[in-house]
Amino acid sequence: MKRTPHTITISGAGSCRTPALIGTLMQMKDRFPVKKVIFFDKDLNRFGKIEDYCRLLLHTFSPETEVVVTGDMDEAYCACDFVFCQMRVGQNTMRSYDEKIPLKYGLVGQETCGPGGFAYGMRSIGGMKEMVDCVRKYSKETWILNYTNPAAIVGLALDRLYPDDHRLINMCDQPYSMMVSFAKILNVDVKTLRARYFGLNHFGWFTALYDTEGHDYFDTLRDYLMNHDFKPYNAEQRTKSWLDTYLRVNKMMNCVSEYIPTTYLQYYFYADEIVKESDPQFTRADETILTREKEVWDVCALARGKNELGEIPVLTSPVFGSMMVEVAESIAYDLNQEFIVMTRNTGLIDNFPAEAVVEVAGTLGKDGVRGIPYGPVKTFYKGLMENQYAYEELTCEAWMEKDYTKALQALTLNRTVNDFDKAKAVLDDLMEVNQDYWTLEKRD
Ligand SMILES: NC(=O)c1ccc[n+]([C@@H]2O[C@H](COP(=O)([O-])OP(=O)(O)OC[C@H]3O[C@@H](n4cnc5c(N)ncnc54)[C@H](O)[C@@H]3O)[C@@H](O)[C@H]2O)c1
Numbered sequence: 001m002k003r004t005p006h007t008i009t010i011s012g013a014g015s016c017r018t019p020a021l022i023g024t025l026m027q028m029k030d031r032f033p034v035k036k037v038i039f040f041d042k043d044l045n046r047f048g049k050i051e052d053y054c055r056l057l058l059h060t061f062s063p064e065t066e067v068v069v070t071g072d073m074d075e076a077y078c079a080c081d082f083v084f085c086q087m088r089v090g091q092n093t094m095r096s097y098d099e100k101i102p103l104k105y106g107l108v109g110q111e112t113c114g115p116g117g118f119a120y121g122m123r124s125i126g127g128m129k130e131m132v133d134c135v136r137k138y139s140k141e142t143w144i145l146n147y148t149n150p151a152a153i154v155g156l157a158l159d160r161l162y163p164d165d166h167r168l169i170n171m172c173d174q175p176y177s178m179m180v181s182f183a184k185i186l187n188v189d190v191k192t193l194r195a196r197y198f199g200l201n202h203f204g205w206f207t208a209l210y211d212t213e214g215h216d217y218f219d220t221l222r223d224y225l226m227n228h229d230f231k232p233y234n235a236e237q238r239t240k241s242w243l244d245t246y247l248r249v250n251k252m253m254n255c256v257s258e259y260i261p262t263t264y265l266q267y268y269f270y271a272d273e274i275v276k277e278s279d280p281q282f283t284r285a286d287e288t289i290l291t292r293e294k295e296v297w298d299v300c301a302l303a304r305g306k307n308e309l310g311e312i313p314v315l316t317s318p319v320f321g322s323m324m325v326e327v328a329e330s331i332a333y334d335l336n337q338e339f340i341v342m343t344r345n346t347g348l349i350d351n352f353p354a355e356a357v358v359e360v361a362g363t364l365g366k367d368g369v370r371g372i373p374y375g376p377v378k379t380f381y382k383g384l385m386e387n388q389y390a391y392e393e394l395t396c397e398a399w400m401e402k403d404y405t406k407a408l409q410a411l412t413l414n415r416t417v418n419d420f421d422k423a424k425a426v427l428d429d430l431m432e433v434n435q436d437y438w439t440l441e442k443r444d
């Protein structure tokens, strides 16, 4: 049966992931056809680096698709079926501060974890609220598929701000990416793999892995990871920093091996070691500018002024882009495909607060996310999650109430910090450089 085509708005269209997202959308155009693509960014100069390439891909593979480029929020959000949201509020300039300021105090400097994730979260909540308010001014029907980070903070804040909005969905590609890597190790088709998983975003564990025929792969995979380096599915394209990030999954499993931890848990278990290995003058923000951004922009430059694709490569994204399109497809055509999803807990993890936003296996369909009940989690994991959830909750409350004390409490609770004085020092520095994005008031 022919599938109804949809109108999508890409928010944060200037992202260096957009060209590969469009390439993937074109690869999957029969599964999720698009009648109109609206590219929206607050910085159209940045989108300008990739605009000709994106237009050329759409023109080549789906000439019937209408293309709109706009810097006007109302035009972007007034009439779309789906928003694919991938904004980076503050762009790479602010990512760089997020990563470098904590390192000054011997603290983890990371995009989504620790003080950097806190500062980024405080920026993202504002940008996301502005977007959701604008979309909802026009329609309650539009699906908002959010990938903006830190998804844990953004997801929790949006759940608190829009508690009845089941068309507002937050996703992370990290569990998906790990499953693609597991499939490669096991030499099986990832489409046949199903997982059981629990945690918070960027703070979770795989606890089961089997295929649609019921073959259980978990013990085989665990044994493999106890004895072999964990490499991402696309190791040859990864920088050393990402390869090291995957290797610490082995390291974590050499201590506690009953489950498979997601990569970013390492920032909470090996904070000191990671800080020692970090260069405070050159962090991941610098690396992405010199690698991914440059490579993408170089390919896109080949399309400037061209009417035909010819030998210009079609960028695709087997994780970030594929997941986005599969999520939209599953919702649009009510396929109820399984993903690792973020959702309000409401008893899915039955010994964890009902109002937390957790990450578990679940399905996506016309009614939104349906989490699969997990059951209780064991004390070690529950303790870690409770601590992390308290940090996330205080971060959201600090933003909503502009409360300095709550921000300080949040940072002190964060396992990568754990020290009042360091928390205060890093908070004061972050607050200073984030003045245009968020403010806090001292009330004592
Ligand atoms: N959920 C996940 O697992 C996952 C995976 C990868 C990336 N991400 C996130 O996706 C986003 C994009 O990442 P990237 O590295 O490709 O970003 P990028 O820095 O290349 O591009 C982000 C774009 O967002 C734009 N932007 C900033 N504020 C905006 C706003 N209010 N409205 C619309 N656009 C705005 C910027 O101008 C920029 O062009 C980030 O938030 C990143 O953390 C999430």
Ligand SMILES: O=P(O)(O)OC[C@H]1O[C@H](O[C@H]2[C@H](O)[C@@H](O)[C@@H](O)O[C@@H]2CO)[C@H](O)[C@@H](O)[C@@H]1O
Pocket: 111, 112, 149, 172, 173, 174, 177, 178, 232, 284, 288, 319, 320
């Ligand atoms: O440092 P970056 O910008 O390269 O990546 C930050 C993102 O990292 C995670 O996504 C990874 C994923 O874990 C990895 O396996 C692979 O597929 O690439 C993804 C990045 O494209 C994380 O989930 C994201 O939230 C981060 O933004």
Ligand SMILES: [Mn+2]
Pocket: 151, 171, 172, 173, 174, 202
């Ligand atoms: Mn993620």
